[in-house]
């Protein structure tokens with residue numbers, strides 16, 4: 587198992603936000619975490635990464651317990667995090683931004699991500715390689731944030747609402763980038779609000795409500811589960 591989260595509890599002060607989250611992902615999967623605003627999706631990703639320390643439970647990354655480790659240590663084990671806000675260096679070029687994210691691969695035999703591989707795989711970034719980060723569009727900045735995370739050669743990436751605030755066509759390009767990354771063997775857990783877009787992309791779906799996972803299934807099962815969608819997703 588690439589990721590196994592069991593009975594995860596996280597608090598902000600007295601507020602009990604994650605109330606026993608259970609989820610698991612196999613290597614190579616692209617999974618989508620859905621749910622209404624404020625149910626704890628971002629907190630789940632941040633708890634896995636150690637950015638918000640959970641109070642109890644277990645987070646196993648490739649069968650190794652990572653709960654209690656610092657985000658830096660978790661990243662070094664091969665877990666990448668793409669936060670919702672795009673953290674690029676505006677005064678540095680696309681190429682320089684990518685080089686900042688570079689870390690040697692952990693897994694022997696895996697083809698490492700280099701700037702050339704990034705520019706070959708994602709030509710939009712290649713065209714912009716010498717442009718300053720601050721001059722990129724929102725969608726390009728999102729692509730750069732994702733690509734910079736890849737430069738750390740993660741085996742699993744956690745991606746928080748990558749299409750937030752992007753126009754539909756740009757959002758589609760960002761999701762296509764994630765699909766391409768998945769096809770290249772990186773496991774992905776992403777939060778995405780747009781169900782229609784997510785259905786085209788992901789194989790596995792988790793729905794969260796009030797700090798717990800209330801549904802797990804594939805695309806067909808999610809489409810069939812009309813009452814679940816009505817109860818937990820639709821407004």
Ligand SMILES: Nc1ncnc2c1ncn2[C@@H]1O[C@H](COP(=O)(O)OP(=O)(O)OP(=O)(O)O)[C@@H](O)[C@H]1O
Pocket residue numbers: 598601603621622623624625626627628629630
């Ligand atoms: N730093 C914080 N301090 C206190 N409460 C917080 C903090 N961050 C989030 N919360 C609260 O925790 C709950 C879960 O937030 P979280 O961001 O994980 O939800 P979400 O499902 O990702 O929602 P959204 O889509 O709105 O980001 C919300 O009620 C939110 O107000």
